[in-house]
Amino acid sequence: xxxxxxxxxxxxxxxxxxxxxxxxxxxxxxxxxxxxxxxxxxxxxxxxxxxxxxxxxxxxxxxxxxxxxxxxxxxxxxxxxxxxxxxxxxxxxxxxxxxxxxxxxxxxxxxxxxxxxxxxxxxxxxxxxxxxxxx
Amino acid sequence: xxxxxxxxxxxxxxxxxxxxxxxxxxxxxxxxxxxxxxxxxxxxxxxxxxxxxxxxxxxxxxxxxxxxxxxxxxxxxxxxxxxxxxxxxxxxxxxxxxxxxxxxxxxxxxxxxxxxxxxxxxxxxxxxxxxxxxxxxxxxxxxxxxxxxxxxxxxxxxxxxxxxxxxxxxxxxxxxxxxxxxxxxxxxxxxxxxxxxxxxxxxxxxxxxxxxxxxxxxxxxxxxxxxxxxxxxxxxxxxxxxxxxxxxxxxxxxxxxxxxxxxxxxxxxxxxxxxxxxxxxxxxxxxxxxxx
Numbered sequence: 001x002x003x004x005x006x007x008x009x010x011x012x013x014x015x016x017x018x019x020x021x022x023x024x025x026x027x028x029x030x031x032x033x034x035x036x037x038x039x040x041x042x043x044x045x046x047x048x049x050x051x052x053x054x055x056x057x058x059x060x061x062x063x064x065x066x067x068x069x070x071x072x073x074x075x076x077x078x079x080x081x082x083x084x085x086x087x088x089x090x091x092x093x094x095x096x097x098x099x100x101x102x103x104x105x106x107x108x109x110x111x112x113x114x115x116x117x118x119x120x121x122x123x124x125x126x127x128x129x130x131x132x133x134x135x
Numbered sequence: 136x137x138x139x140x141x142x143x144x145x146x147x148x149x150x151x152x153x154x155x156x157x158x159x160x161x162x163x164x165x166x167x168x169x170x171x172x173x174x175x176x177x178x179x180x181x182x183x184x185x186x187x188x189x190x191x192x193x194x195x196x197x198x199x200x201x202x203x204x205x206x207x208x209x210x211x212x213x214x215x216x217x218x219x220x221x222x223x224x225x226x227x228x229x230x231x232x233x234x235x236x237x238x239x240x241x242x243x244x245x246x247x248x249x250x251x252x253x254x255x256x257x258x259x260x261x262x263x264x265x266x267x268x269x270x271x272x273x274x275x276x277x278x279x280x281x282x283x284x285x286x287x288x289x290x291x292x293x294x295x296x297x298x299x300x301x302x303x304x305x306x307x308x309x310x311x312x313x314x315x316x317x318x319x320x321x322x323x324x325x326x327x328x329x330x331x332x333x334x335x336x337x338x339x340x341x342x343x344x345x346x347x348x349x350x351x352x353x354x355x356x357x358x359x360x361x362x363x364x365x366x367x368x369x370x371x372x373x374x375x376x377x378x379x380x381x382x383x384x385x386x387x388x389x390x391x392x393x394x395x396x397x398x399x400x401x402x403x404x405x406x407x408x409x410x411x412x413x414x415x416x417x418x419x420x421x422x423x424x425x426x427x
Contacts (some may be wrong), residue, residue, distance in 0.1 A: 068183070
């Protein structure tokens with residue numbers, strides 16, 4: 001019985017397909033999901049999500065969120081998610097530099113802003129790492 | 136009577152105006168379609184979040200999350216969602232009327248330039264103003280949401296409420312006020328999410344009890360609630376965008392129709408003036424030939 005994977009963000013349904021297995025980055029480390037997994041609800045970290053279908057692996061960069069496994073249905077609720085092919089390396093690099101520069105210059109930034117920027121840098125880092133690894 | 140040349144000039148300018156308003160109407164119509172599409176694209180997210188919350192609600196008896204805590208309301212925190220540009224009929228003015236009705240002490244966070252200008256004029260307590268792009272992304276709204284939540288947690292404001300133009304249909308946008316924080320209960324949150332996802336409360340799937348939570352149910356719930364607030368605000372910004380574009384479309388359509396009417400009147404007047412001038416000329420020529 002194959003798994004169905006669904007990844008949704010507030011903006012759109014990014015991924016929806018039947019798959020063989022998926023590896024999800026969670027706060028407690030990466031977990032691999034195979035058919036017949038026990039029902040689970042867990043927190044997802046910024047990281048790469050690896051989907052395997054028909055022996056082929058596909059990677060997606062995901063931002064923080066949650067994953068629910070219920071029977072043969074895996075649902076990921078993420079703040080961002082981007083398919084590896086859609087990552088624009090240059091744009092991400094620039095965004096990351098910009099955010100880092102802001103982080104370096106502003107010492108008196110309010111914590112909210114700081115966290116937002118750090119999140120940006122982390123997510124950008126994940127996207128870059130993923131893109132480079134695939135080459 | 137105005138000379139034919141003056142009327143011709145008027146006709147030209149009215150024609151230009153009509154062309155511009157027509158173009159703006161078309162642009163607004165296509166943007167409205169896009170905004171509506173975006174608002175609908177958020178449905179699967181709402182549904183999934185409702186599912187997760189209902190799985191959690193069974194397991195967590197009572198959460199001590201500050202979002203759920205009742206407290207005395209001294210200062211209200213209000214997020215006002217307006218447009219950046221004008222030319223959208225009474226959309227912003229209706230929102231401002233709603234704001235002026237608020238007599239209790241309140242602090243404001245505003246999205247859109249029009250709202251910032253208004254609050255400055257009305258001398259209300261403006262905490263921050265933000266601008267979002269036309270094709271608004273989640274990360275843009277997240278900053279606003281987190282700023283407001285921070286104010287709420289620090290105690291600067293005791294509620295978080297939203298004022299936004301609710302999109303009923305293309306012709307009707309209703310200025311609305313909705314309380315967001317503090318939340319009444321997790322159950323209400325679930326019901327709200329389900330209605331956003333376009334399904335009834337009865338459609339909730341049954342949950343098996345052996346659902347495992349990592350790290351544990353209470354932590355997951357506490358982490359999920361801020362996400363709900365972010366989503367809620369994002370969804371309302373999208374709703375406001377759809378309202379803005381439909382209001383602009385209707386305003387531009389009215390302007391275009393008015394221009395067309397005016398053009399008809401002016402053309403009639405022009406023809407009359409032209410005919411009068413010709414008659415006058417013939418009279419003069421014939422009078423001159425009689426005299427000769």
